[in-house]
Amino acid sequence: MRAKIYKTRKIYAATILIILAAISILAANFLSAFGISALIIAVILGAILANSSKKSANLIARSGILAISTKQILRLGIVLYGFKISLDEALSIGYAGILSAFIIVFSSFIVGYFICRIFGIDKKLSVLISSGSSICGAAALMATQSIVKASPNA
Known part of the structure; x- marks a missing residue:
């Protein structure tokens, strides 16, 4: 039962982060004329989410998905960006x-x-x-x- 709750938390957290990333990318494409990057939009959306929904922010933090995103995935992204x-x-x-x-x-x-x-x-x-x-x-x-x-x- 506990493993199922933990798995559900991870799926919920990953879904929220994927949706925020998709919104950030779409918004950056829309705002490309202003030079606003998807990263800046994602940081702003994350700050809005963390300050408006403490429950969702705590769930994301407890799931472990955020730690993976800010460590392994971010480092991989920086390395891949360097390959450009x-x-x-x-x-x-x-x-x-x-x-x-x-x-x-x-x-x-x-x-x-x-x-x-x-x-x-x-x-x-x-x-x-x-x-x-x-x-x-x-x-x-x-x-x-x-x-x-x-x-x-x-």
Whole structure:
């Protein structure tokens, strides 16, 4: 009986996340002229769901589906997104371009981290803010959150 309840929770949670993802993709296609990505729409929809339906948000969190989505699936998505850029494209900017990109990302991370620490922000949250700001935003922030084991409510 308990296994059936757990399985039902997983199916319900997965269904909600799939529906939110589909809505996000469709909305992003509709709003493509404004440059709004499906990721931003998904984050906004997730925030609306979490704040408007605590019951559904808790069910999704307890099911384990959210943990899988924010760890394995997100990391896979980031790796697959990286494959869109071929080695030839990366090398076409030359070693100086690669080096300058590295310096910009690394220095903005370090500066962001130290600014956060000056303002008394927790170390884990400082890493999250700095990675989100220096790398690529929400996707980097969510991937980093699981690595530094920061609270999702931070």
